[in-house]
Amino acid sequence: MFFLCLLLTFSVGRAGTISSPNGDFQLSFSLNGKGTPVYELRYKGKTLIGESEMGFDIHAGYNLKKNFELVDEQADSKDEVWHPVMGEQKDIRNRYNEYFVALKQDSTGFQMNLRFRVFDDGLGFRYEFPVQPILRHFIVKKEYTQFNLGEDYKAFWMPGDFDSNEYPTNTSKLSEIRGMMDQAKKEGLACQSFAEGLAVQTPLMLKSPEGVYVNIHEAALINYPAMVLNVDDQDFMLSAQLAPDYEGNKAYLQTGSVSPWRTIVASDDARDILASNLILNLNDPTDYSDTSWIKPCKYIGVWWEYFTGGGSTWAYSDELNIRIGETDYTKLKPNGHHGANTEHVKEYIDFAAANGFDAVLVEGWNEGWEDNWAYMKEHIYSFTKAYPDFDVEELHRYAASKGVKIIMHHETTSSVIDYEHQMKDAFQFMVDNGYSAVKTGYVGKIIPRGEHHDGQWMVNHYLNVVKTAADYKVMVNSHEAVRPTGLNRTYPNWIAQESARGTEFESFNGNRPDHTTILPFTRLMGGPMDYTPGIFEGDLSVYGNNKAKLSSTLTGQLALYVTMYSPLQMAADLIENYKKYPDAFQFIKDVAVDWDETHILEAEPGDYVTIARKAKGKDAWFVGGVNDENARVATVDFSFLPKGEKYLATIYEDGKDADWQTNPKSYNIRTVKVTSKTVLKERLARSGGFAISVFPAK
């Protein structure tokens, strides 16, 4: 790591300008006539983000928005390479030029600073609140940060909501959002709290009429609420709207702190958006002294059977009067179809061991699921007491004997204070019983009541869980948590999150055929997603009365192991379905989940994504391609392979008659020789996909 002190100097005044190292971006800062901080961002010589205001309303009628004077400016720069514990590549370059400005408010003496970092692929900036005599604790009532697009961009959006990121993504012009919003909000989600006015979630993917791709999100969301974006569909000005608490307060802050970074990743090549590490780079390096316990994980689980309609339940009993801590479960009458029973879990452990999986997730192992729908009940689950038919010690012994881990499950049903009370005991219980990773869940309305999933209090909670888990060397996979912002760099045991519409919605007929061509540009900009792909039997009517059908072909499911980056990947389907298709299942067995290199081969949000990755520490390569409801031919240029070496590529592709709606399980597998000079054309069915494993030719 090295620091390069820029030779640029600024005269202290009202404005400053700085460019990205490659010169593509130019950031200008100034104070406007009202003393309001404003910035502007240019890309390749043209205005990308027009003059945009910054600042806050704070408590008791004060603001941090007007009447500022510039009291100091500093420039800095960095060019370093760092190595994530797990990631899409082993080397990440962090190169930027920085502009720092210290402001003081004329009328009050309040101080506020701004820090801008201009990278080769975009901009990050944040607010900083220095320790000062007359401002110590304050409440953020409103953040004003603007993103002045100035044009009617195409947007990949979902409704601004402080409690859910599980909407499908809509594609329209900014000017069309208003007309589509009411319909977009009509989703049967467990907890919805719409943002005020016309607002959309981040990461927001945009494309300008001129073909410039822009992604707006945030980095390092710590002790602050998540941001949604107000849409001014007259002037095409976006602006921050923060998740509130019950009385509309956004953040309770103390000076000596900073805001999250507001991020703008932009390029005229959509592949650069997916290749960007800007958000990770704006997060701090980890200070974990030992990361040897943080490991990638491919897993199966007692999970999908709860969604199929086959009758398996999380709950152990149908009795009416359950009180955690008081009810003696050994005296309850079992309902006879509890999924997480010892014998059934052993079947999963056996299958995992036989097929090289690292772990088995088990949901429904613990006392309390009888009341899991009682969203506003405070004490629902025990996280240290297993159901009578789930033998913790025997399963610990059995799994260990097979070299398989069991993944713990902590569904909180958002009774979060209670979870915090139990958390340390729960992690100790995990340590005592050989668990090294936990899936957390936050279905339903939050307790503390009046808080939102994406508000400051919960943002602090999720991180508190991750940091506490680290004390016990436990990895965390958060479901229904706030969308990620690159904190997995700083807290690498935050191995993955859901925080979007995952595979479970396939069981409600809920995912659109273009869904996985958009997610890499939206949700995955912030960090890895536990999307839980790998559904081979997409017709759920085979299990009973569920009429849902999968939104992709079978090989489209295989492609997701490459296109949806996560160091934690599930093979979500039932064992019986993998046994029916052993040749296709071979790809899931082979595919890596941690990588040395990533190459974005093709990308257009909403249409297609083709990605190639090199397995971490191995001479093995995997390619995945997905598309939307339009069949297409992908071009796979193998120039990412080492020159002069020969490889065998096994291609898992849609059958000629494959179609996500009419024939999703038609697939073909073939093996071809490839080198770095090979260029293959791969046909994808409607909402189809292909996957390729590439191993050295022997």
Add this chain to the structure above:
Amino acid sequence: MFFLCLLLTFSVGRAGTISSPNGDFQLSFSLNGKGTPVYELRYKGKTLIGESEMGFDIHAGYNLKKNFELVDEQADSKDEVWHPVMGEQKDIRNRYNEYFVALKQDSTGFQMNLRFRVFDDGLGFRYEFPVQPILRHFIVKKEYTQFNLGEDYKAFWMPGDFDSNEYPTNTSKLSEIRGMMDQAKKEGLACQSFAEGLAVQTPLMLKSPEGVYVNIHEAALINYPAMVLNVDDQDFMLSAQLAPDYEGNKAYLQTGSVSPWRTIVASDDARDILASNLILNLNDPTDYSDTSWIKPCKYIGVWWEYFTGGGSTWAYSDELNIRIGETDYTKLKPNGHHGANTEHVKEYIDFAAANGFDAVLVEGWNEGWEDNWAYMKEHIYSFTKAYPDFDVEELHRYAASKGVKIIMHHETTSSVIDYEHQMKDAFQFMVDNGYSAVKTGYVGKIIPRGEHHDGQWMVNHYLNVVKTAADYKVMVNSHEAVRPTGLNRTYPNWIAQESARGTEFESFNGNRPDHTTILPFTRLMGGPMDYTPGIFEGDLSVYGNNKAKLSSTLTGQLALYVTMYSPLQMAADLIENYKKYPDAFQFIKDVAVDWDETHILEAEPGDYVTIARKAKGKDAWFVGGVNDENARVATVDFSFLPKGEKYLATIYEDGKDADWQTNPKSYNIRTVKVTSKTVLKERLARSGGFAISVFPAK
């Protein structure tokens, strides 16, 4: 304990009637024409509470109020004597007749039961929600319980408020409350949340035009919000209003539970109100197997000096940037006037040891007081880290060597989730360092934000603290908590509470001269109060710029040790003031705090109270008398003494020229011989008082 099965039987119908064992009270229950449960209470042949409705609105448009049918009735009765761990008497008789009715709602099938207990001094009734197939979890949106007075009673009231019980008490007719309410609300309290409409706090003391005294409150407030009373000042109908959460929900309940008891204590002799044990009797017996660690306590403390204006501070430093868990206090600059320093605490320990006190309270011992005004900050204090100048180990050793306990202090500034996180560690820290009692504090707005001090969540919190403390054999003295409801019977380590306007308000000129003649009829009906009496130097201008003056005479302060029952009693003044008046101080040294017998000699709310009590396990008696701003002559009839025995009574009385405003420190001490036949006349100055210690004549 024995149960007497009443021979009364009821034909299952729509009504039932039951009388108190002494026949004074008669309770009638029926379902009115709408199928709404109603009750009526008669006293000595006349209607006391006219027909009054009962029931609830619950979630989603359902109610538990109308269309009920009576499906079962049962009668029961009890007459037992029980012995409190600490109390106003060693034997408490629990005698009542009970009427139980099971109801079922025609339209929904919902079941709700009612249980009435009629005592010789009043009525208690509660709602019961049996386990049932179609109602499992529900939200109480509104409770309708009415108390139909039907006449314009005189009331001793304070504004209905969900966050404070620290108002002065107003005296007026019910019909006059409306005109006085705006003024009554104008109090500079740390946290105020007014109830809706015209409402007043319980315990509400009332007196009918005919001279019947009525006290309305509740017993066994568990997992439910506290009740305030709506005042219908046309029809003189009171009705329940429950403390809400942020969105107006009152209670989140599960069937298989009960409501608190609604209590009506009544008599035509005001002394019977003070003598009543109805509220204690409606609470469950304790199930603590060992109560040997629960002990009465007379204490002094590093406390009043923070209020005098003398400059002593809770905070150790004046620095600006304090973050609990991060700030290294040993590197902070001390402010030079931190009260809780080792040397100063040792002075208190020495004085306590020399004068027979059990303990020394120390406030300001722990890290975080620099931000104690930052009411909405979440992490303010550490409860396990002492300030650098407070040597925990040395003070533990020193106090133990002198036979004195230090009382722990946990001010939370209502950052309650954080307190719950720290609580077990904090109690373990206490055990490790020899503390056996804690004073808790809840100044300011509650976190979880949107909750109220008197709402269901906080009601559960206070009890959670008490129950957790019991696991560590720690006694709890809660300040700013919800008003007590007799739970000290069930949880005897809940040794005392504040929950009213205590002595601290004397430092703001805030207590009225009749204040302590009302509190026994209001706040103390629910349980013992840590009023912290014993201020000898009532003119605070002696310390600096504080112009406040005490609202009573010096001997009025002595009387409070008898009239304000608490097994935890403070001598609140500075050591220097006790040293100035050693003869008066002798009463504080002598007076007991736990009792075998209590005799209410005289009582009229708002005017005067005279009480005699026998020390627990000793042939020693103490009498106290207080009055309002009108001088009076009290009659002390010593017939409570054992017949034929001779005693010496030391009388601490107002001097002839004593007056709370002009000459509060004028007092006279004299000793007289008394027997059970003695009747003394004692003159009380304006807002004066007297105290008498009675020991056997040698």
